[in-house]
Amino acid sequence: MFQGTTIIAVKKGERVAIAGDGQVTFGNNTIIKHSARKVRRLYENKVIAGYAGAVADALTLFEKFEGKLETYQGSLTRAAVELAKEWRTDRILRRLEAMLLAASSEALLIISGTGEVIEPDDNVAAVGSGAPYALAAAKALLRHTDLPPGEIVRQALGIAAEICIYTNDRIIVEEL
Numbered sequence: 513m514f515q516g517t518t519i520i521a522v523k524k525g526e527r528v529a530i531a532g533d534g535q536v537t538f539g540n541n542t543i544i545k546h547s548a549r550k551v552r553r554l555y556e557n558k559v560i561a562g563y564a565g566a567v568a569d570a571l572t573l574f575e576k577f578e579g580k581l582e583t584y585q586g587s588l589t590r591a592a593v594e595l596a597k598e599w600r601t602d603r604i605l606r607r608l609e610a611m612l613l614a615a616s617s618e619a620l621l622i623i624s625g626t627g628e629v630i631e632p633d634d635n636v637a638a639v640g641s642g643a644p645y646a647l648a649a650a651k652a653l654l655r656h657t658d659l660p661p662g663e664i665v666r667q668a669l670g671i672a673a674e675i676c677i678y679t680n681d682r683i684i685v686e687e688l
Contacts, residue, residue: 517550518642518672518679519562519613522650522661523635526617527688531665532562533642533673534682543680551686555581558616559588560686564640565610573599573610577623588616592629600627611639617688642669642676662687 521530532550537543551562552574559581563570576598580591592614599605605625612623622630622637630637636654638647650668653659659667662685673681 517548517564518638518640518646518669518676519550519564520638520643520646520650520665520668520672521562521613521615521620521636522654522664522668523615523620524654524661527661528560528615528617528620529661529665529685529687530560530562530613530615531662531669531683531685533669533679534684535678535680536567537678546680547682549684551684553686554578554614555586558586558688559614560616560688561612561614562639562686563610563612564643570610570612572605573612576605577612577614586616588614588619588621589629589631592621592623596623596625596627596629599623599625613637613639615688638668640679642672642679645675646672646679 519532530551534547536545536548577595580594584590614621636650646668649671653664669683673679
């Protein structure tokens with residue numbers, strides 16, 4: 513599990529939102545940044561993605577992922593599968609320590625360096641140290657409210673920030 517961040521995503525119909533906190537932690541006990549941007553738009557603003565893990569590794573993956581999105585004309589699923597294959601088999605890439613959440617109007621995916629591309633059954637996913645807390649909160653909000661995805665991820669991440677010491681309340685939300 514990656515410490516130092518929480519990323520949460522919710523998809524409802526064609527609407528999707530991903531939120532990330534801003535905390536960057538060095539070692540086990542030092543916060544070195546409060547306002548990092550770990551969620552961003554990719555491929556002509558048609559895909560959003562967030563990362564948990566080592567910053568340099570994640571930025572490398574974002575760059576590779578954006579290249580795959582260009583190659584496959586924005587097809588999120590195809591680009592994710594190709595990224596996961598390359599990530600797993602490349603001698604240098606497979607050492608990268610990060611996970612990605614990516615979403616478009618077509619899909620919501622968890623992408624890892626061990627070759628997994630997972631589309632969650634219930635259109636809710638989270639990665640990072642506060643993932644279990646944010647995931648539980650988002651599932652409850654999704655089932656018991658009519659909130660839009662952007663507000664669900666914001667509230668869920670706020671709850672995770674109250675519990676997880678590696679997650680702060682400087683929340684960035686991107687929506688499609």
